[in-house]
Amino acid sequence: MTSCKPVPADDDDRVPTTFEERNTWWMAILVPVTTLAYFAVVIPRLWSRPAAEVAWVTPMLWAIGATFVxxxxxxxxxxxxxxxxxxxxxxxxxxxxxxxxxxxxxxxxFGAAAVLVLAMVRADQFWIGNVLFLIGAVGTTWGAIAKIRAYRGAFHG
Amino acid sequence: MVKPTRVTNRIRVLRVEHGEMTQAELAERVGVTRQTVIAIEQGRYSPSLEMAFQIARVFKVPLDDVFQYPGDTD
Known part of the structure; x- marks a missing residue:
């Protein structure tokens, strides 16, 4: 697999990441950032009032929109x-x-199953919406990290 | 952790023997990115059978001159 023969000169220059890998890196950073920003806004509200009274829809739409854009x-x-x-x-x-x-x-x-359980026990919409949002963010980030590991390490299909 | 493949290859040697062909040139002829050629050379990616044949065809050699699977003949 390796050789003592010299490599062609053009092979010595810096190898850029592929377009797809750059996008993956960006997702692995962007999704946790927007998710953490969302929870930084919503969780403090939970300390001062019941979950049913916490306004979470608008911040979540902003977080989803920011991730999308x-x-x-x-x-x-x-x-x-x-x-x-x-x-x-x-x-x-x-x-x-x-x-x-x-x-x-x-x-x-797995998140869908968790949400199903929350619906079965008649949990407040706050918990259903936020667990779904969190699992979506975790899944996307986990998937992006798996892709980066495949790009940087070994991947055999 | 992904297990390393036991398949080895002589792509780097063959490139040198074929007029110091660059990774970029080989990638273009096979229709993949240079990053994929690098990953195959380093044994970090196993190409499909079709891509393996395409690489062998570029060098005009049989498939097992490019890729080897140790153990069968050792």
């Missing part, structure tokens, strides 16, 4: 500053994305 802006910036000029995905990118998305979906499946 941030994802689009991140992709645009990533494409604009792509050192290699390539934004298309190859087969390895697609396999890694599928691998990460599978992990994210497994986490979200």
């Amino acid at each position: 941030g994802t689009i802006l991140g992709s645009i910036v990533s494409a604009m500053f792509a050192r290699d000029g390539h934004t298309e995905s190859d087969v390895r990118d697609k396999q890694i994305v599928r691998h990460g998305d599978g992990i994210a979906q497994a986490v979200m499946g």
Whole structure:
């Protein structure tokens, strides 16, 4: 696998990450940031009043909107500053994305079960909405981390 | 933790033997990114059978001149 023969000169330059990997890194940062910002706003409200009276819908919509817009802006910036000029995905990118998305979906499946239990015990909408939001964020972040591990380490499909 | 593959390859040697072909050139001819070529060379990614044949075809050699699976003949 390795050789003592010299490598062609062009192989020594810095290897940029692929467009897909840059987007994955951005997601792994953006989603936790917007989620933590949301909970930083909502959790203090929970200390002073019952959950049923806490206003959480508007902050959550802002967090979801910021994540959505941030994802689009991140992709645009990533494409604009792509050192290699390539934004298309190859087969390895697609396999890694599928691998990460599978992990994210497994986490979200667990979250769906948790939400179902909350609905069965007639928990307040606050808890149902926030657990669903949290699991969604955890699943997305976990999936992004799995993709980064696959990009940086070994991935055999 | 992902287990390392036992499949080894001679892509780097073959590139040098074929006019010092760069990773970027090989990637373009196979239709993948340079990062994928690097990952295959380093044994961090196992290509599909189809991609393996494409790589062998670029070097005009049989598949087992590019990829080896130790144990069968050792």
